[in-house]
Amino acid sequence: MTSIAQTVPNYIFGISEQPDYLKKPGQVVDSVNMTPDVTAGLTKRPGSEFIANVNNADDGTWFNYYRSDAEQYVGHIQENGFVTINNVDGTACTITQLAGVTDTSTTANYLTHTAAEQLQTITINDYTFVCNRTTNCAYTAALSDTPPDEGFIELKVIAYGRQYQVELLNADGTVAITAEITTTADSSQQIEADTVLDDLVGDINGNDGFTAVRIGSGIHVTRTSQFSMRTSDTTVLNVFTDQVNNVERLPYQCHHGYLVKIVNSAGEEDDFYAIFEGKNSQDGEGVWQETVGWNRNVAAGGAVTYTGINTTIDPATMPHVIIATALNTFTVAPCDGTTGGANLAQSFTQRTVGDEGTNPTPSFIGNPINNMILFRNRLGFLSQENVIFTTSGGLRPIDFWSTSALTSLATDPIDISASSKQPAILWDAVEVNNGLILFAENQQYLMTTDSDLLTQ
Numbered sequence: 001m002t003s004i005a006q007t008v009p010n011y012i013f014g015i016s017e018q019p020d021y022l023k024k025p026g027q028v029v030d031s032v033n034m035t036p037d038v039t040a041g042l043t044k045r046p047g048s049e050f051i052a053n054v055n056n057a058d059d060g061t062w063f064n065y066y067r068s069d070a071e072q073y074v075g076h077i078q079e080n081g082f083v084t085i086n087n088v089d090g091t092a093c094t095i096t097q098l099a100g101v102t103d104t105s106t107t108a109n110y111l112t113h114t115a116a117e118q119l120q121t122i123t124i125n126d127y128t129f130v131c132n133r134t135t136n137c138a139y140t141a142a143l144s145d146t147p148p149d150e151g152f153i154e155l156k157v158i159a160y161g162r163q164y165q166v167e168l169l170n171a172d173g174t175v176a177i178t179a180e181i182t183t184t185a186d187s188s189q190q191i192e193a194d195t196v197l198d199d200l201v202g203d204i205n206g207n208d209g210f211t212a213v214r215i216g217s218g219i220h221v222t223r224t225s226q227f228s229m230r231t232s233d234t235t236v237l238n239v240f241t242d243q244v245n246n247v248e249r250l251p252y253q254c255h256h257g258y259l260v261k262i263v264n265s266a267g268e269e270d271d272f273y274a275i276f277e278g279k280n281s282q283d284g285e286g287v288w289q290e291t292v293g294w295n296r297n298v299a300a301g302g303a304v305t306y307t308g309i310n311t312t313i314d315p316a317t318m319p320h321v322i323i324a325t326a327l328n329t330f331t332v333a334p335c336d337g338t339t340g341g342a343n344l345a346q347s348f349t350q351r352t353v354g355d356e357g358t359n360p361t362p363s364f365i366g367n368p369i370n371n372m373i374l375f376r377n378r379l380g381f382l383s384q385e386n387v388i389f390t391t392s393g394g395l396r397p398i399d400f401w402s403t404s405a406l407t408s409l410a411t412d413p414i415d416i417s418a419s420s421k422q423p424a425i426l427w428d429a430v431e432v433n434n435g436l437i438l439f440a441e442n443q444q445y446l447m448t449t450d451s452d453l454l455t456q
Helices: 193-204
Strands: 034-037 041-044 061-068 071-077 083-087 094-096 119-124 127-132 150-155 163-170 175-182 210-215 218-223 227-231 237-240 259-262 272-278 284-291 294-298 304-308 320-326 329-333 371-375 378-383 386-389 414-417 426-432 435-440 444-447
Touching: 061 119, 061 127, 061 320, 083 094, 083 329, 119 371, 127 371, 150 163, 150 193, 150 227, 163 193, 163 237, 175 193, 193 210, 193 218, 218 227, 227 237, 371 426, 378 426, 386 426
Parallel strands: 094 329
Antiparallel strands: 034 041, 061 071, 071 083, 119 127, 127 320, 150 218, 150 237, 163 175, 163 227, 210 218, 259 272, 272 284, 294 304, 320 329, 371 378, 378 386, 386 414, 426 435, 435 444
């Protein structure tokens, strides 16, 4: 038999199951109680020490939380949603559980699961977020406000020999009443704005269900049923109900809480909604603030109805948090803005501007969240084929909404999808130097940008 001599410089390349002729020098078949290290070489595995029996459960999900050298925790979530946490020194922590959850409770809750992989965790500061892959995210029943049956008449100029006329129309387009006054053509006689406004109020108020109230240089009109308005001379009067075609048509004095949609062009992408905020919440002087929109539905006969849009994410269907409230003390809670205390409670923001076109619903609504990531100061949810990021820094409260429908900001949320000929449902993600690797069942995707900022 031929003698073969071989020098093996080290054993730092770990275990390999390949045939011997394919192994690299330094790879081994097995390693018992040894740790390969490129710096220290092959060293003896550090010993272990029994500290405490933290949990004898044989089901559920385990997680860990490192806060500092003095606060290192190992946590466990039972299949019924009951949470236990121990400090690594063996101390059992005090846990405020979800409402109704005990060690032996059977009532379903967000943390209820049947397999460990159904729950995923991520820790950010004092919050360990837990998502359930079997729970679909949803809205609450809360809807945006819709415009009441109201209109506004603004007196623009006072002129001699002019007719100030407003026709108030029923829902079917027929004229309900006509309010009008014609000013004198004699320039030697003074024309008072009060005279014009009071005359128009007198023609409207109390007739056919209409109520008219003067506000500054305008008239606020309401009715118990739908109506619209028109004028024959827009140079002297500005009239509108729930829509205007230019923001310049909005008066600086109006009814507090008046809702209007500004339709800037034929396209919907530049439409926005405004509400009048009167000084001290009173009618009169004030400002127009951008607000959340509504749906305007026009029937075949011309009748208009309004429906609000969803504004509020239901925290009961969203990832819950395990909050570190003090040393060895935790609270398990939904992100409802109250549970956990005023200084620690976590919440989701509401949609306060725009509509489904300019500030759309996050794509995780109606679907489960498969995992969570933190990337460039944004919390991200993986749901179906999409990765959805909060606004930049929008971590407390958790913010998935744009702050304005008028312009796109660098801080706006991001919602993008992966596409492929095969299913591209995303399950996990890893941050690398040049971006974020997203893992689907059969493929990987790289989300990257050439910009220093991560933006839409």
